[in-house]
Amino acid sequence: MTKTLFNSSAARITRVYALMLVIVTLLTSAAVISYAGANLIHVRQEATESTMKGLKRSFIGDRSMWNWWRFSRANxxxxxxxxVITNPVHKKGQTFYSKNAQRFLKKSKAKPSDPLLLGHIARSKNNVYYYHLKSVTKQDVKENETGVQYDVWLRLDDVIDLMGKIVxxxxxxxxLSFIIGTALIYWVAKRLNRPLVQLTRSSKIHTKDVETAGTAQLPVPKTPQEVHDLSIEFNHLLASLNQRSEADRQFVSNASHELRTPIAGIRGHVEMIKRHGDEHPEIIPTSLDFIDKESKRMQTMIENLLKLSRASQRSLALSDVDLSETVTGIVERYRDGLKRPIELAITPDVKARTNADSVQQILVSLLDNAQKYSPTGSDIRVGLTSDGQYAIMTMADQGRGITDNQKTKVFDRFYRVDQEIPGNGLGLAIVKQLVVSNHGQIKIVDNAPQGSIFQVSFPISM
Incomplete structure (x- = not known):
């Protein structure tokens, strides 16, 4: 449960937000601290340079000048x-300190050898940060070189303290922003993900409820738009799966019924032979003939069911096939076994991307179907053309035709237009599945003046 919550969309969005907030905070802090620190140090630098310029302009050479300068400026x-060190070269001059200067140098142990951190900023051994400027002026007085050394130190403790407070x-x-923002974004994320959570819960409920699983529909929230669209597509998928499931259940029911009928007949004749065979041996040939026909019908039905199952599950190996030669060859091989004359209208050199064996199964099944529903003496026309995108194979009969509401049903399993004509209603279902496996299409159109035309389209070879 904990792992599920940790991996939820709300938790992931919250973690991403928290990471972004940390990064933005660090960058902002670095920018603010750098800008504020640079400005504060720049102000101190200007003050130190201003003090140094005042000292150099005054050229302090003795105590009276130093006292005059010190009391005339507010530092x-x-x-x-x-x-201030006068005549530093010959070490015969005097040294003057401003108020608290000696105490600062003693406590901080600031020395010229202190490492510089940035520009004139240094750190003493006692970890005191300061800004130091040094300048030496020279002047010739009666051919004796004299000069003055000026040192100005500016403590940066207040700058460091201020920077610490800023940080x-x-x-x-x-x-505070992290705590409040994380809680707020988690709440918003959970609110945004609520439709998805409800969708998941509804799916689980419908999955567990077997009785309503066949008609299950998920709730469709109005917002957000993505979840709204997803729910609609889920419902379309569920409807399709429900239809497929219902078709499978109907298929099993029909198959059971179709198999139960011949089995019941066979069992009845077997019982009749057992009871009356000795007394009435004349019934045995009739019963055996019935059992033979019904068992053959069962065998054919089972074989067709297996073909339909294999056709719906396997993927065919497609290749470039010369349909003109293939269709002509198949028709010529089966012509003598058919009870109807066949007319061929084959366009030469029509090639398609298909499976040759499945094309033969399709064509033979359509020929058998056309023969069953065509009147005696009528022709069956087999055609093949191309429209540039598809190779179109046609099978035209002159039977009674198929109504519009039956044209889609004839491809359903066990559906039969005429119950009087022998068959099990699986032939056209197998044909459609084979056509789909070849990435083709099949449809039925009316044949003038009567009959039907089955049109099978295969993608042409590129």
């Missing part, structure tokens, strides 16, 4: 620290 003595705020907002 942030909490975060900005200045050191914490972003992460807090992201976590």
């Amino acid at each position: 942030d003595t909490k975060n900005t620290f200045i050191r 914490a705020t972003i992460l807090g907002i992201a976590l």
Whole structure:
């Protein structure tokens, strides 16, 4: 159950959303932190450079000048620290510190050897981050080289603290958004998937209910459109399967009935021979003749049932077949055994993508059917033409014809137009199945002035 919920569409959508939210949050956080950090450092950099420019313009050479400069400018003595060294080359000058500068250097242990992280940003041994600018000015005074070294340090603790607060705020907002967003998207996903869940539940109910399985129809939700269309297609499929199932049940019922009739007759004659054969031996030849005919009829029916079953299950090996030669050869071989004259109208060099053996079965069955329903002395016309896409084989008889409502039924199993004519109603069903297996089509049209024409179309060879 847990695994099913984990693999549900709602859970998968939620996981994708959560992953996207994490990625977007990380990218947004990185962008905000980078932008804010860069701006803060840029402001500190400008302040440090401004301080350095002021020092260099003043060219502080003694304590009086240093005191004048220090008191004339308002500097942030909490975060900005200045050191001025006069005459640093000869080491004979003086060193001046701004307020708290010495304490900063002592506590932070900031040194020129501290590794630079980015530009003038460095980190001391005590993990104090600071921005450092250094400048040395030189001046010749009576041929003695003098100069001043200026050092400005700017602590970045407030920047680091602010960045930490920004990160914490972003992460807090992201976590809250993640929790609320994940719950919300899961709720929305479940709501969107509710029609699919209902469809699945209905399918399970109809599957378990055997009595209503034959007429089962699934509910069709109005939204979303995809589920609406899917439900309609499912119902079409169910209707088709129900029709097929009903046809199979009818087939079994008809087959049982057709087989039960000759078996009952055979059993009746066997019982009659047992009871009266000794006293009335004259009945034995008649009963044996009946048993022989009925057993042959059963054999033919069973063979046809097997043919129909094989035709509906197997896939045929198709090849390029010269139908002109094949149809002509089959008709000539069977002409003498038929009781009706046959006329041929064969277009030469008509080739189709089909199976030669199945073509023979189709043609022989149609010839037998035409012979049964044609009046004595009437002709049977066999034709073959091509329309560029299909090879069209026709079988025309001059029988009484087939009504429009019977033209589709004649291909059903055990359906017979005339019960007086011998047969078991399986021949045309086998023909249709073989035509379908050859990717062909079959239909019946009226033959003027009377009779029917069976048209069989096969895809031509490309």
